[in-house]
Amino acid sequence: xAVVSQHxxxxxxxxxxxxxxxxxxxxxxxxxxxxxxQFPKQSLMLMATSNEGSKATYEQGVExxxxxxxxxxxxxxxxxxxxxxxxDSSFYICSARAHQGEHYEQYFGPGTRLTVx
Amino acid sequence: xxxxxxxxxxxxxxxEAFLTINCTYTATGYPSLFWYVQYPGEGLxxxxxxxxxxxxxxxxxxxATYRKETTSFHLEKGSxxxxxxxxxxxxxxxxxxxxxIFGQGTELSVKP
Numbered sequence: 001x002a003v004v005s006q007h008x009x010x011x012x013x014x015x016x017x018x019x020x021x022x023x024x025x026x027x028x029x030x031x032x033x034x035x036x037x038q039f040p041k042q043s044l045m046l047m048a049t050s051n052e053g054s055k056a057t058y059e060q061g062v063e064x065x066x067x068x069x070x071x072x073x074x075x076x077x078x079x080x081x082x083x084x085x086x087x088d089s090s091f092y093i094c095s096a097r098a099h100q101g102e103h104y105e106q107y108f109g110p111g112t113r114l115t116v117x
Numbered sequence: 118x119x120x121x122x123x124x125x126x127x128x129x130x131x132x133e134a135f136l137t138i139n140c141t142y143t144a145t146g147y148p149s150l151f152w153y154v155q156y157p158g159e160g161l162x163x164x165x166x167x168x169x170x171x172x173x174x175x176x177x178x179x180x181a182t183y184r185k186e187t188t189s190f191h192l193e194k195g196s197x198x199x200x201x202x203x204x205x206x207x208x209x210x211x212x213x214x215x216x217x218i219f220g221q222g223t224e225l226s227v228k229p
Contacts, residue, residue: 043221108161
């Protein structure tokens with residue numbers, strides 16, 4: 001089956017620094033990837049849609065200058081949290097969209113736990 | 118707009134009990150429907166899916182049937198195990214290229 005990896009799985013950083021999270025589709029190409037944020041005991045909140053070779057589409061209320069997304073190849077999208085603050089601490093999950101016959105499916109990465117101190 | 122509503126958790130069951138987690142949706146047209154499972158500290162795994170009315174998705178003993186007349190996609194399992202303890206998310210994609218819309222998640226805890 002389709003596998004999506006994320007790196008790192010956990011990261012702790014100091015307030016004011018930037019953190020980059022990678023999302024890779026390991027055995028398929030994904031022109032579209034998605035970035036989600038999940039707070040404890042809550043559902044996933046879509047942050048942005050990442051399209052290979054073009055600018056990401058951000059959901060309402062998500063700061064594009066704060067959460068930089070780059071989708072430079074068909075198998076890699078990165079999310080950079082710039083000037084991180086404690087309120088950015090969260091579980092970040094990516095997914096990659098794959099074509100399955102007539103339909104699309106999304107395959108999710110294992111998530112990255114970000115803690116900002 | 119399109120939305121998904123799940124029954125509130127947490128749901129606590131004894132091992133071998135019957136499980137139902139209700140899911141209803143609001144959408145125009147014919148969305149594809151999904152159940153995802155999230156084990157503690159992990160990302161989401163696709164559990165099962167159905168792409169058209171009356172389809173039944175099944176996997177690992179879990180089943181859900183796409184009911185257009187009741188706009189529902191309830192998750193069922195005849196005999197749960199402790200290892201089924203997780204958070205379950207119902208979701209839909211309204212069109213083929215669209216975004217996944219998630220329900221709020223239902224936490225399941227199975228006690229031995």
